Amino acid sequence: MNIFYEDSVHFDRDLPEFGTQGGVHVHKDGLTVTSPVLMWVQALDVILEKMKASGFDFSQVLALSGAGQQHGSIYWSAGASLVLASLSPDLPLHQQLQACFSLSDSPVWMDSSTTTQCRQLEVAVGGAQVLSCLTGSRAYERFTGNQIAKIYQQNPEVYSCTERISLVSSFAASLFLGSYSPIDFSDGSGMNLLQIQEKVWSQACLSACAPDLEEKLGPPVPSCSVVGVISSYYIQRYGFAPGCRVVAFTGDNPASLAGMRLEEGDIAVSLGTSDTLFLWLKEPVPALEGHIFCNPVETQHYMALLCFKNGSLMREKIRDESASRSWNEFSKALRSTEMGNSGNLGFYFDVMEITPEMIGCHRFNAENHEVPAFPGDVEIRALIEGQFMAKRIHAEGLGYRIMPKTKILATGGASCNRDILQVLADVFGAPVYVTDTANSACAGSAYRAFHGLAGGTDVAFSEVVKLAPNPTLAATPTLEASQVYKALLPRYASLEQKILSQTYGHLE
Ligand SMILES: Nc1ncnc2c1ncn2[C@@H]1O[C@H](COP(=O)(O)OP(=O)(O)O)[C@@H](O)[C@H]1O
Numbered sequence: 288m289n290i291f292y293e294d295s296v297h298f299d300r301d302l303p304e305f306g307t308q309g310g311v312h313v314h315k316d317g318l319t320v321t322s323p324v325l326m327w328v329q330a331l332d333v334i335l336e337k338m339k340a341s342g343f344d345f346s347q348v349l350a351l352s353g354a355g356q357q358h359g360s361i362y363w364s365a366g367a368s369l370v371l372a373s374l375s376p377d378l379p380l381h382q383q384l385q386a387c388f389s390l391s392d393s394p395v396w397m398d399s400s401t402t403t404q405c406r407q408l409e410v411a412v413g414g415a416q417v418l419s420c421l422t423g424s425r426a427y428e429r430f431t432g433n434q435i436a437k438i439y440q441q442n443p444e445v446y447s448c449t450e451r452i453s454l455v456s457s458f459a460a461s462l463f464l465g466s467y468s469p470i471d472f473s474d475g476s477g478m479n480l481l482q483i484q485e486k487v488w489s490q491a492c493l494s495a496c497a498p499d500l501e502e503k504l505g506p507p508v509p510s511c512s513v514v515g516v517i518s519s520y521y522i523q524r525y526g527f528a529p530g531c532r533v534v535a536f537t538g539d540n541p542a543s544l545a546g547m548r549l550e551e552g553d554i555a556v557s558l559g560t561s562d563t564l565f566l567w568l569k570e571p572v573p574a575l576e577g578h579i580f581c582n583p584v585e586t587q588h589y590m591a592l593l594c595f596k597n598g599s600l601m602r603e604k605i606r607d608e609s610a611s612r613s614w615n616e617f618s619k620a621l622r623s624t625e626m627g628n629s630g631n632l633g634f635y636f637d638v639m640e641i642t643p644e645m646i647g648c649h650r651f652n653a654e655n656h657e658v659p660a661f662p663g664d665v666e667i668r669a670l671i672e673g674q675f676m677a678k679r680i681h682a683e684g685l686g687y688r689i690m691p692k693t694k695i696l697a698t699g700g701a702s703c704n705r706d707i708l709q710v711l712a713d714v715f716g717a718p719v720y721v722t723d724t725a726n727s728a729c730a731g732s733a734y735r736a737f738h739g740l741a742g743g744t745d746v747a748f749s750e751v752v753k754l755a756p757n758p759t760l761a762a763t764p765t766l767e768a769s770q771v772y773k774a775l776l777p778r779y780a781s782l783e784q785k786i787l788s789q790t791y792g793h794l795e
């Protein structure tokens with residue numbers, strides 16, 4: 288349960304021949320975003336060579352797993368499986384796999400060029416909410432089904448000579464297996480193709496996207512499945528032990544949930560440039576916002592992902608306006624104002640928010656009258672309480688329920704601010720812990736490999752990782768907090784609805 292080796296390859300710097308920026312190519316339309324698939328293959332060569340040069344003892348590895356950005360897709364050309372199965376240990380992977388891809392540039396999660404296909408998919412299945420109930424999300428441009436539909440429509444010849452489509456995660460697993468790895472349920476939930484309850488491909492979605500798609504995807508598997516053993520290529524070239532198990536790879540966010548060791552009822556709050564919430568859900572309520580994925584460590588459960596665009600940048604703006612650009616002053620304001628802010632509530636969205644779709648600043652006094660401004664201290668508390676009430680309300684909208692054992696794991700830049708974390712603990716009525724999640728997706732992949740090795744679905748993940756380092760307690764809810772927020776939360780929710788209906792009324 289200790290991390291003893293870490294290394295990385297930086298695509299732009301270490302593989303400059305591919306000419307990427309931030310690991311991707313943004314195309315002229317500004318919407319299409321791809322990465323060269325051979326760059327990813329070569330990155331694996333580079334990292335394994337680095338490990339070998341450092342003296343890493345591959346023979347000690349009993350099992351491995353991994354994670355990849357969600358939604359991105361790889362198109363293997365006809366005959367590629369034969370090449371994959373007969374790799375020569377004398378040559379690096381990238382030299383041998385050059386002719387294996389029917390599409391050399393893989394669409395990645397940043398791509399937003401498939402709006403047409405999204406609307407087509409929603410119409411085909413009976414609407415956005417129906418699609419969300421089936422697959423956990425309404426149609427999103429980056430979700431793989433819509434990407435596949437675009438390729439089929441715009442490049443039918445590429446589609447027809449593709450024998451297999453992988454996600455980034457199952458692609459990387461395939462490289463280690465020397466054969467096509469199945470897609471796991473959790474990362475498979477980011478495709479708008481998988482029925483998250485039944486855990487089978489949705490025939491309605493498949494046929495709305497492209498013909499013969501089921502055979503190109505292969506059957507999906509539980510995320511903790513052992514999908515095979517390492518290919519002889521790695522045994523001969525790097526000294527892996529024969530029989531080293533490969534546990535299904537998954538998406539980076541599901542792997543982070545495993546790395547942070549979330550359990551039922553827990554919530555991870557990343558307070559970075561944007562704020563992101565990961566939730567562990569037992570009974571999901573798919574909605575038109577957020578994403579519900581199958582849970583990567585407990586097959587019968589779910590996880591949800593909610594993104595709030597107005598995170599730290601909004602906090603910085605209010606800090607600059609109301610706390611002389613100082614986090615210390617900002618904290619002082621939080622400490623000098625009372626929970627509930629004497630009934631003053633605020634909504635602060637500098638840029639168009641995702642959850643919910645809203646822009647602008649709105650302030651309400653205790654009588655629910657909109658007011659133009661608050662005193663500095665009140666403004667700061669209104670911002671932080673408002674941000675956390677919105678998180679709780681939208682999480683509960685997806686089926687999230689706070690339980691007596693709920694833990695909140697806070698990460699990201701603003702998680703160093705104990706006064707902000709105190710408000711988080713108070714609004715949720717649950718203790719807040721801080722955790723170092725740098726590389727949590729990698730740590731989560733190692734934990735998942737261990738889980739798969741220990742028996743997968745037959746063994747509780749929490750049992751397998753119980754000796755991992757624990758997060759640190761940072762804030763516990765104040766005694767009267769639950770009373771205060773019990774009254775404020777419904778008020779916040781109804782004011783949010785009021786602003787939304789005014790906005791939509793205005794747009795109409
Ligand atoms: N003491 C602090 N209090 C509140 N926010 C802080 C504090 N220190 C840093 N931050 C915020 O952390 C943000 C960076 O968070 P980080 O997780 O590194 O972002 P990213 O999403 O880019 O990885 C900065 O934008 C800053 O506003």
Ligand SMILES: O=C(CO)[C@@H](O)[C@H](O)COP(=O)(O)O
Nearest residue numbers: 356357358396429538539540
């Ligand atoms: O699109 C999503 C989640 O839906 C992204 O979170 C991708 O999974 C990429 O991950 P990062 O680059 O942000 O780690």
